[in-house]
């Protein structure tokens with residue numbers, strides 16, 4: 001089964017750039033950024049993917065600081081973007097929507113951050129035989145003014161690269177910031193034709209969940225704490241829940257894998273997609289996530305193929321791109337049946 005899943009051409013719709021650098025790639029990146037590695041660095045690497053039992057979501061957010069340091073220069077960010085694209089391609093992901101929060105520092109403006117990531121996507125996708133889209137992220141823990149700058153840049157760059165910049169991600173620590181404050185800037189993005197992928201109901205905050213559902217979204221990240229009526233609404237509106245199994249278990253937003261809402265979504269034929277979220281931080285791959293789903297919920301090979309086809313449907317891709325992706329998946333499944 002694992003080999004079948006590794007070879008299956010897959011679609012990744014929820015991946016944060018800086019969270020998707022795995023340990024080997026971090027080491028490779030560090031060698032490039034810092035030169036020879038120190039013992040302290042190796043210790044940091046070991047701590048990076050360790051999650052104590054009973055870890056909290058807040059613990060995850062501390063981990064990103066470590067990678068952010070390595071991607072704080074143009075060269076570091078460039079190399080990191082290539083490594084992430086390469087690693088998804090290695091796992092036979094044929095289409096990935098990368099999300100990332102543009103960061104300004106002494107080395108880069110938010111514009112140059114996005115230009116750098118875009119440049120790598122344009123230059124390297126063909127080399128790794130993978131289609132890559134970019135969703136600039138709004139970090140809800142940062143001021144609204146930052147989100148305004150990000151959306152203005154996304155709107156402008158989407159006119160130049162409409163095939164690559166296709167949406168906006170709303171993420172960041174859900175225990176921080178107030179969704180309501182971001183409604184005007186998210187509306188602006190939507191009015192300019194950008195799709196919205198929103199982290200919604202990752203924590204239990206019924207008031208905010210209601211506000212988000214009322215506002216609407218194209219895809220729902222996590223949806224862990226949706227009520228039954230929330231799940232029904234998503235199904236009626238054909239809004240898929242981006243299920244990130246290992247992320248939810250390791251960050252403690254679901255009690256254990258058996259309690260994951262993927263089970264309910266499968267049983268009710270509600271729209272859903274399997275994703276990694278932060279394959280580096282959570283030490284997983286999309287193949288591993290599928291394998292976990294087969295082991296935990298008894299998904300068959302055909303259900304895994306159906307889930308992949310469903311992901312194509314919900315991708316922020318053009319009709320032609322979707323057709324090409326489906327053909328690639330179909331070709332693999334036909335070979336399997338021979």
Ligand SMILES: CNc1ncnc2c1ncn2[C@@H]1O[C@H](COP(=O)(O)O)[C@@H](O)[C@H]1O
Nearest residue numbers: 016017018019064099100101139171172173
């Ligand atoms: C675990 N669940 C999650 N919930 C909410 N936001 C998350 C997240 N995982 C990652 N991020 C968001 O993505 C950033 C890292 O990638 P980029 O620096 O943007 O490429 C994190 O700092 C956080 O803002």
Ligand SMILES: [Zn+2]
Nearest residue numbers: 016171221277
């Ligand atoms: Zn996420």
